[in-house]
Amino acid sequence: MIVRFLSAVLPLITIYQFSFVVKLIESKSPLEPIIWSVVWIFVVRLLDNFLRIKSTTRLDHVISNISFDVHNFFLSDLKTQDKEERHAIIQAVRNFADAVIISLRLIKQPGVDSLVSLIVIPSILFFLDFQIFILTISYILVYYFIDNYTTQRYSHLKDILNTKTETYYAKLQDSNDYDLEQVTYTRHHRRLTRWSNTEWFTLQNIAVFFYSLILLYLITLVNQGTKEISDLVLIIGYVSQTQTLLNSLSEIKDSFADMFVGLEHLAKNTQVSAINLDDLI
Numbered sequence: 001m002i003v004r005f006l007s008a009v010l011p012l013i014t015i016y017q018f019s020f021v022v023k024l025i026e027s028k029s030p031l032e033p034i035i036w037s038v039v040w041i042f043v044v045r046l047l048d049n050f051l052r053i054k055s056t057t058r059l060d061h062v063i064s065n066i067s068f069d070v071h072n073f074f075l076s077d078l079k080t081q082d083k084e085e086r087h088a089i090i091q092a093v094r095n096f097a098d099a100v101i102i103s104l105r106l107i108k109q110p111g112v113d114s115l116v117s118l119i120v121i122p123s124i125l126f127f128l129d130f131q132i133f134i135l136t137i138s139y140i141l142v143y144y145f146i147d148n149y150t151t152q153r154y155s156h157l158k159d160i161l162n163t164k165t166e167t168y169y170a171k172l173q174d175s176n177d178y179d180l181e182q183v184t185y186t187r188h189h190r191r192l193t194r195w196s197n198t199e200w201f202t203l204q205n206i207a208v209f210f211y212s213l214i215l216l217y218l219i220t221l222v223n224q225g226t227k228e229i230s231d232l233v234l235i236i237g238y239v240s241q242t243q244t245l246l247n248s249l250s251e252i253k254d255s256f257a258d259m260f261v262g263l264e265h266l267a268k269n270t271q272v273s274a275i276n277l278d279d280l281i
Contacts (some may be wrong), residue, residue, distance in 0.1 A: 003051050007048055007052040007055055009116055009120070010051070011048060011113070012121070013044055014045060014048070015238060017044065018237065019231070019234035019237065021034060021037045022229060022230040023228065023230035024037060026229060052109070056108055056109055059104075063104045063105060063108065066100065066101070067097055067100070067101050075090065087169055087170040087172075088167065088170035091169040092162070092265045095162050095165060095166070095262045095265070096265070096266055099255060099259035099261075099262045103258075106251055106252045110244070110245075113245065114245035114246075114249050117241055118245055122136060122137060122140075124238055125239075128234070129227075132214055132217070132239070135217070139206070140242070143250075146203065146206065147203060147246075147253065153195060154257055155261055157188070157195055158192060159261045159264070160191075161185070161189060161191075162262060163265070164184050164185040167184075167185075168181040168184075168185045203250060210239075211239060211240070214236070215236060218231075218232045218235060
């Protein structure tokens, strides 16, 4: 896990290296130090790729085993009255297991990168330019509160869709008369998709607004001679990374919503597992 966190830091170092190359070009430095700076960027990127692949591959094996553990845990003592009920419960377990695996994979990458960036980038911007730091924190807070609201609505729609999914697959595997269930599933899936599009469109427009505001502020400082172009490249590089990390965290949050909805469906079913899950509802 330490290797994974180290690989998450290296892209932030690359942003600084790139701005340093721009600074050398600005100051009309000899070609040799510029070439060596580019070589070091290449070395850091190679190291990043090596560490990232090494760490994520190990985590893939762990996540794969967790998928089996989830199915075994909930289905080991499953007893149902009929086949339709059994199919519905198995589908509910699949919904939960799929959400768990997707969440873990997102945490593996890019979740770890996002967490590291969320801690490191504001600290860097605080020392580079306090005004940019304030704008970035404002951006993060606005993004968070809007994302929190949209995720609550997403959870409600996902809960309905999971119910329709369980009903559809239960009927599909036990009867040929599943047209109504299919139409109902498709209608609710369309509702969820439309809301996801609205959520993503809103969040990305917030990102564009703050990104443009920060870029305009930096261009003004460059024109005034307060900042160099290399400073603009450095700061805007970290601000761009902020949008990437927030999008990743938003995706993880939606995936967690899927997981909790799936878990609630299992907790409400007394036929699943040998333990009482009432405290999870």
